[in-house]
Amino acid sequence: MLPAREAEANALKNFIVETITSGKTQSLYISGPPGTGKTAQIRLTLSELIDLDEVYTHPVQCVEIDSKDYKVGYVYINCMSITRTSMIFQEILKSLNPKIASSTSLQDSKDVLLQVLKGQRSGDMNIVVLDELDKLITTNQQILFELFSWCCFPQSKLCLIGISNSLDMIDRLLPRLKINGMNPHTLNFLPYGAEHIEQIIVEKLQLLTPGSKQGTPLFHPAAVKLCAKKCASNSGDLRRAFDIIKNSFELLELELKAKDTPIEQYTLETAPTVKINHIAKVFSRVNVTASSQISSASSNLTIQQKFILAVLVRAESVLTLNELYNQYTTTSANPDFKLLGLLKKHEFLEVLTTLESINLVKVQNTVVKKVSVVKVSAVVGLRDLEGLIGGIPILQRLFGSVV
C-alpha cells in the first residue's frame, strides 16, 4: 500500500474485488491532480491480484479470492498511445485476446470486442484500465460514452476504470454520463497535504537505512518538513517534492566538494545533513524564472528521459506520438546509443507523462480530418538542452558537434 493512500487503496481494492466476485459489470472514474499517486496506486492494487509482468502474454489470469477461483482479464492502456480515438476498441481487443485478429473497421471491432466481453473467450470479469482518459476526448465524446455505456449491459463482464486529471473532463464528462443513466463510481485523489508528503519522504529516506531507529538519514527532519510544507501549498504534486529533495541533496554535495571534503569518508549515519537553508535555496532558485524552473526540473531527469527529450528536440518539429516513438526506437537501435537500452512502449509513455508534468513537452490531442491525433512538441529548445546533456557524451552524439 502506498503511504498516505490507505483510504483510496481500500476503496479501489473493494471496488475491484466486489466487481470480480459479484460478476457485476461496473465502472469507476478516478480523478485527481498530477502526481497524486493515481497510476502508482492502481498498479499496486492490481499487482496484489494479477501478475502484471505476465499480463502481456497472459492477459487472462486465475485469481483466488476467498478460496474461490475467478478468471480475470486485465488490460492497461495509456490513452496517450492511441493514435486515433476510435482505435481504442481494437487496442482493448488486441490486449485482451491477442489471438483474435482485430478488424480494421470500427463497427466490426466494436462488435467483436462486445462479443468477447460477453463470451467465453475472455475472463469471468475483464478489468480495463484506461489511464490518461482525457486523451480520448473527441468533440462529441462519443467514444467515451460508448465505452461507459457498455457497463450498463449486465452481460458484458466489463470492469472499466478510467483515470484522468483533467478538470475539464470531470466537469463535462461526469454529469453527462450521469444524465444518460451511466453512473460510474468515483474516486478522487486529493492533493497530498504537508504531513502526507513529509511521511512519504521520510519513509523513502528510511529505506536507505533499514532497521535503523535514527530518524531520517541525510536530511534534517526540519528540512523535510519545510519541503513538504512548501510543496503542499504549491500543488501537492509528489514529483515536485521528490525533485526538491534530490536538488537540495545535490546542493549539499556541491558545498562539500567546494570545501574539498572527500565525500567517501562519510557513511549514511555520519554524513552532514541537508538543512532548511538548502531546501530554501532550491525553492528560491526554482522560483526565480521560468527558464530556471526548466533547468531545475531537467537536472533531475534520468538519462532515458533526457534521451527521449533530446530525440524530440532534434526533430525540430511537432511529431505525432507514433512518429516520436518510431524515431526513439530507431535511434536506440543505432550502435552509438544501444548502451542506453530500449524502453517498452508503456514505459516510454510514462516518461512522456513525466516530461509533460514538468512542462518540458506538450502533449495535445488534435483532430485532423475528423481523426484524433496525439501530437507531441518540445517546450524547450536546443539552447535549453545544452545544459541538460552537455556533460553526457553519449547524448551529445545525437547532435554531432552542435551541443
Ligand SMILES: Nc1ncnc2c1ncn2[C@@H]1O[C@H](COP(=O)(O)OP(=O)(O)OP(=O)(O)O)[C@@H](O)[C@H]1O
Ligand atoms: N503515496 C505515495 N507514496 C510513495 N510514492 C508515491 C505516492 N504517491 C505517488 N508516488 C510516486 O509519485 C510519483 C507520481 O505518482 P503517479 O505517477 O502515480 O501520479 P499520477 O496521479 O498518476 O499523476 P498524473 O496525473 O500526472 O498521471 C510516482 O513516482 C509515484 O511512484
Ligand SMILES: [Mg+2]
Ligand atoms: Mg498517472
